[in-house]
Amino acid sequence: MLRALRRHRVLPGFGLTLGFSVFYLSLIVLIPLGAAFLKTFTMSWDHFWTTVTSARALASYRLSLGASMIAAATNTIMGLIVAWVLVRYEFAGKRILDALVDLPFALPTAVAGITLTAMFAGNGWLGSYFESLGVKVAFTRIGVVVALTFIGLPFVVRTLEPLLQDLDPEIEEAAATLGANRWQSWTRVIFPELLPALLTGFALAFARAIGEYGSVVFISGNMPMRTEITPLMIMTKLAQFDYAGATALAIAMLAMSFALLFLINLLQWWSRARYA
Amino acid sequence: MRLWIAFAAGSLLVLGHLSLAGNIYAQRTLLNVSYDPTRELYQAFNAAFARYWKAKTGESVSIKQSHGGSGSQARAVIDGLEADVVTLALAPDIDAIAAKGLIHADWQKRLPENSSPYTSTIVFLVRKGNSKGICNWDDLVKPGISVITPNPKTSGGARWNYLGAWGYALSKTSKNESKAKDFVTALYKNVPVLDSGARGSTTTFVERGIGDVLISWENEAFLAVNELGKDKFEIVVPSMSILAEPPVTIVDKVVDKRGTRAVAQAYLEYLYTTEGQEIAAKNSYRPRSVAIAKKYGKNFAQVKLFTIDEVFGGWGKIQKAHFDDGGVFDQIYQPK
Numbered sequence: 001m002l003r004a005l006r007r008h009r010v011l012p013g014f015g016l017t018l019g020f021s022v023f024y025l026s027l028i029v030l031i032p033l034g035a036a037f038l039k040t041f042t043m044s045w046d047h048f049w050t051t052v053t054s055a056r057a058l059a060s061y062r063l064s065l066g067a068s069m070i071a072a073a074t075n076t077i078m079g080l081i082v083a084w085v086l087v088r089y090e091f092a093g094k095r096i097l098d099a100l101v102d103l104p105f106a107l108p109t110a111v112a113g114i115t116l117t118a119m120f121a122g123n124g125w126l127g128s129y130f131e132s133l134g135v136k137v138a139f140t141r142i143g144v145v146v147a148l149t150f151i152g153l154p155f156v157v158r159t160l161e162p163l164l165q166d167l168d169p170e171i172e173e174a175a176a177t178l179g180a181n182r183w184q185s186w187t188r189v190i191f192p193e194l195l196p197a198l199l200t201g202f203a204l205a206f207a208r209a210i211g212e213y214g215s216v217v218f219i220s221g222n223m224p225m226r227t228e229i230t231p232l233m234i235m236t237k238l239a240q241f242d243y244a245g246a247t248a249l250a251i252a253m254l255a256m257s258f259a260l261l262f263l264i265n266l267l268q269w270w271s272r273a274r275y276a
Numbered sequence: 277m278r279l280w281i282a283f284a285a286g287s288l289l290v291l292g293h294l295s296l297a298g299n300i301y302a303q304r305t306l307l308n309v310s311y312d313p314t315r316e317l318y319q320a321f322n323a324a325f326a327r328y329w330k331a332k333t334g335e336s337v338s339i340k341q342s343h344g345g346s347g348s349q350a351r352a353v354i355d356g357l358e359a360d361v362v363t364l365a366l367a368p369d370i371d372a373i374a375a376k377g378l379i380h381a382d383w384q385k386r387l388p389e390n391s392s393p394y395t396s397t398i399v400f401l402v403r404k405g406n407s408k409g410i411c412n413w414d415d416l417v418k419p420g421i422s423v424i425t426p427n428p429k430t431s432g433g434a435r436w437n438y439l440g441a442w443g444y445a446l447s448k449t450s451k452n453e454s455k456a457k458d459f460v461t462a463l464y465k466n467v468p469v470l471d472s473g474a475r476g477s478t479t480t481f482v483e484r485g486i487g488d489v490l491i492s493w494e495n496e497a498f499l500a501v502n503e504l505g506k507d508k509f510e511i512v513v514p515s516m517s518i519l520a521e522p523p524v525t526i527v528d529k530v531v532d533k534r535g536t537r538a539v540a541q542a543y544l545e546y547l548y549t550t551e552g553q554e555i556a557a558k559n560s561y562r563p564r565s566v567a568i569a570k571k572y573g574k575n576f577a578q579v580k581l582f583t584i585d586e587v588f589g590g591w592g593k594i595q596k597a598h599f600d601d602g603g604v605f606d607q608i609y610q611p612k
Contacts, residue, residue: 055611123485139469221469224609239347239430241372
């Protein structure tokens with residue numbers, strides 16, 4: 001089997017690079033995750049199960065997954081528009097706008113959290129406006145979504161940009177000459193091309209949002225059952241020296257994220273197969 | 277290949293220098309791992325101690341401080357942060373370090389006054405004018421009052437807040453546990469934001485303008501009023517409150533490894549001297565020394581103080597009944 005694989009490689013260096021990749025991934029990803037798993041094995045199964053299915057834990061999964069979903073979906077739509085504008089049009093200040101997109105990447109998340117909280121708190125300049133409309137943003141679930149949307153934007157934009165750049169305007173022109181109206185050429189020609197990248201962007205933004213801690217804890221208010229995200233529950237457990245409980249929650253979260261990301265990958269594969 | 281060897285040799289050299297440097301300076305640095313609101317206290321105290329130590333031994337010592345929630349600071353020390361001394365918000369956090377063998381089990385007997393060189397208590401900070409008329413613990417459970425206090429699971433100060441309310445309720449209801457639980461539940465229903473540390477709650481109350489009252493360390497309340505203006509906030513002292521005893525100790529494993537036991541010991545003992553006590557008093561911690569307490573007496577309101585041991589029978593029981601998973605604090609937030 002191995003020999004057969006080897007014979008078919010055209011590029012040299014497969015064995016070496018594969019070995020290196022596996023080694024590197026083990027070092028950076030698998031070993032730390034393995035350690036987390038080992039830590040949970042100090043718990044009995046019953047204890048593990050009651051920890052990960054406690055009412056508070058369930059509420060925190062709902063918030064973490066739900067808010068991450070909403071934030072990633074918002075970013076997918078808004079990010080598409082931003083990427084479209086940045087690629088398709090020439091205008092003054094385009095470079096600056098382009099650089100702005102990366103800011104959420106670079107900003108320490110705590111800074112983002114503090115700034116957003118100051119802005120959206122009842123006495124902040126955006127918060128006071130929203131409050132006059134009867135909407136509380138900071139210290140509610142909406143605040144969590146706002147923070148997660150902020151940190152996730154670059155993922156969608158930066159995934160879409162290269163693809164949009166490669167998308168030849170001539171394809172649209174061809175569609176137009178074949179009698180497609182604008183809507184048709186968008187839904188039938190451009191969108192299918194973008195769909196895999198959109199899904200990738202969504203998955204990245206979603207994964208980032210699920211793991212986010214720094215910015216959310218400032219704006220969420222951290223109320224058990226209402227605005228407590230899973231990473232915060234993990235930190236709370238750690239602060240009480242409950243290492244096993246913390247890793248149990250981490251494992252539960254990991255399993256859910258993995259399942260969701262796997263699902264998104266399947267979707268992507270399906271969309272490629274369908275439109276390719 | 278040659279490049280590799282050069283690289284390896286280079287890194288070995290650098291590492292060697294670093295560890296050498298570590299040995300040379302080990303005598304002269306101390307790391308004090310402390311909890312959230314003691315920044316200002318230890319800044320002043322460290323400078324004073326460095327002067328004293330220089331005069332006494334001729335050796336100059338620089339003290340680094342680390343601050344954060346008391347529980348997470350203890351965890352950092354357990355995980356390997358090389359603290360020579362820990363000065364935390366409550367004894368259980370030091371007990372947790374001791375349980376890992378880093379500190380002798382009888383640490384609390386090593387220094388006078390249960391190893392707490394200064395004490396504090398829990399008071400209320402309200403907005404100027406006190407329009408909601410908050411003057412005692414009872415006012416915090418009234419509907420429509422918004423109370424700011426941190427999460428007692430992560431913050432040492434918050435545990436004192438929680439226990440202050442609980443102790444007050446017990447004394448008011450002649451030790452009826454279930455009524456006390458109702459009281460504390462009603463109080464936490466009025467809390468809109470649970471920050472993870474005392475300083476976080478102060479920020480929420482002071483900077484974000486959330487809440488009608490902040491339950492706070494006395495020293496933290498003084499700091500907020502002094503730094504941010506007497507025209508914005510005022511301190512309300514309840515009829516009775518809890519005597520908070522933040523303990524200090526040296527981390528045996530670390531000082532023995534780094535050879536800093538003598539200076540670390542002297543550092544903590546200096547907290548009990550006249551100068552140390554005076555610095556504590558100036559930073560709004562209640563000094564143990566009777567003379568200094570008298571001198572600064574007008575700064576500290578006379579309030580009936582109860583201790584953990586009197587009312588609750590020690591930290592072990594409290595932890596188990598109130599803050600462990602499934603304990604009273606969790607029950608407050610469990611859906612009925």
